[in-house]
Amino acid sequence: MTDQASFKSARAAARKKKSGGTDWWAEFKSIALLLLAVLSFHSFIAKPFYIPSESMMPGLLVGDRLVVTKYAYGWSYVSPTIPNPAAIFRNVVLRSPPEAWGITLPFMQGRIWGKMPERGDIVIATPRHSNEDYIKRVIGLPGDLLELRDGVVILNGVPVRQEMLPPMRIPVDANSPCDPRQFPGALQIDPDGSSVCVLPVKRETLPNGRYYTIIDMGPREIDWYPPTRIPEGHVFLMGDNRDNSADSRVPLEQMGLGGAIPWETIGGRAEFITFSLNGTTRLNPLTWLGGFRSGRAGTSLHPKEGAASTAP
Numbered sequence: 001m002t003d004q005a006s007f008k009s010a011r012a013a014a015r016k017k018k019s020g021g022t023d024w025w026a027e028f029k030s031i032a033l034l035l036l037a038v039l040s041f042h043s044f045i046a047k048p049f050y051i052p053s054e055s056m057m058p059g060l061l062v063g064d065r066l067v068v069t070k071y072a073y074g075w076s077y078v079s080p081t082i083p084n085p086a087a088i089f090r091n092v093v094l095r096s097p098p099e100a101w102g103i104t105l106p107f108m109q110g111r112i113w114g115k116m117p118e119r120g121d122i123v124i125a126t127p128r129h130s131n132e133d134y135i136k137r138v139i140g141l142p143g144d145l146l147e148l149r150d151g152v153v154i155l156n157g158v159p160v161r162q163e164m165l166p167p168m169r170i171p172v173d174a175n176s177p178c179d180p181r182q183f184p185g186a187l188q189i190d191p192d193g194s195s196v197c198v199l200p201v202k203r204e205t206l207p208n209g210r211y212y213t214i215i216d217m218g219p220r221e222i223d224w225y226p227p228t229r230i231p232e233g234h235v236f237l238m239g240d241n242r243d244n245s246a247d248s249r250v251p252l253e254q255m256g257l258g259g260a261i262p263w264e265t266i267g268g269r270a271e272f273i274t275f276s277l278n279g280t281t282r283l284n285p286l287t288w289l290g291g292f293r294s295g296r297a298g299t300s301l302h303p304k305e306g307a308a309s310t311a312p
Contacts, residue, residue: 042081044070049124049135049270052098054182055239055246056122056135058168058201058213063175063277064296068124072269074114077105078126079267100131111264116141117235120210120303122270125237127257135270136247137212140236140260148225148249151216151242153204161205165213170197173293174279182244183217210303217243225249234260273299 041047051064060066070079082103090096104126117123117138125134139153140146147154152162171194172178178187178197188198200218205211220243230236237257239245250256273296281291 039081039083042070043079044075046070046271047081047268048274049133051135054176054179054244055241056137057215057241058170058199059240059301060122060135060273061170061176061276061293061296063279063293065274065276066301067271067274068268069271070268072115072121073117073123073263073266074111076111076114076264076266077108078265080105100133102131104131107262107264109262109264114263116263117266117269118210119206119208120212122301122303123235123237124267124270125257125261125265126267127261127265129252129258133267134237134246134257136237136239136245136257138235139206139238140230140248142230142232142234144230144236145227146225146230146236147227148223150219151223153238154227155207158207160207162214163203163205165201165203168199168201168213168215170199171195172197175277182241186217205306206303209306211306212240212303214240214242215244222249228259230260233263235263235266236260270301272301273297 046067046069049066049068051060051062051066054062082105084101084103087099088101091098091101107128119138119141121138122135123138125136126132127134140155145156149159153160169188170176170178172187176197178195180187183197183199186197186199188196190196199215201213202216203211204214222243236248236259238247238249246254246256248257248259248261250258252258276293276296277291278293279291281287
């Protein structure tokens with residue numbers, strides 16, 4: 001066989017091998033680059049967030065999906081999204097109890113291009129004692145003297161204004177069952193047979209004029225908090241469902257935040273609701289359309305603003 005014939009034969013064999021096989025290395029690189037791009041976006045720009053508890057009712061319901069921006073306050077050690085494959089495998093495949101799907105880096109002081117949150121912002125925080133994300137509202141800032149008396153926030157000696165509103169009626173569904181342990185006596189059956197949760201609510205207005213709605217079911221132990229000076233570089237967080245929120249008022253032993261937390265533990269700011277599920281969706285696609293709550297998509301999570309209150 002001549003050299004030219006040998007060359008043509010080798011080239012034809014190479015083409016056949018290339019067309020008949022899979023370049024697994026190229027496939028792996030493509031998947032790795034896509035995963036890197038997604039994780040980078042989640043780490044530095046924005047990420048989705050799922051509401052798992054009632055602590056931020058009435059504004060946020062279990063089943064709400066949100067967009068959280070990661071750049072609003074700069075970046076810290078909690079910003080990177082690092083998946084935990086073992087936790088994902090246990091939750092998805094083994095159906096083990098829910099746990100965080102991410103890994104949090106060791107605590108590091110400071111933020112890159114850091115900016116302190118504003119009063120009233122809804123933030124995502126990953127406290128130093130946990131890998132779980134908490135979603136709460138910023139109430140106290142560094143240097144504030146904060147106190148609670150019978151459910152009223154006292155900032156620097158001046159009560160934060162609260163105004164009673166008409167009761168709020170929230171439709172009952174699988175994700176919002178109006179649990180009598182949290183909302184005793186709130187479940188109501190309307191004449192048409194539908195169930196609603198009728199909740200006592202108040203408008204709370206912070207010193208900067210930002211206001212929002214809170215639930216107050218009556219006297220509770222966490223309605224009282226002693227006068228405390230918030231340290232430099234820390235913020236005091238509270239849930240809007242004031243009687244059912246593991247926030248800065250609640251000790252660590254009770255799954256709370258145990259006081260003001262370092263601003264480095266804040267991972268982002270909640271911006272708006274993308275969609276909301278009522279808890280009836282299953283793997284069957286026929287259940288998907290009926291599983292969406294109407295009227296919640298696009299709802300802004302920034303507090304409304306009015307005239308500043310008399311508090312400093």
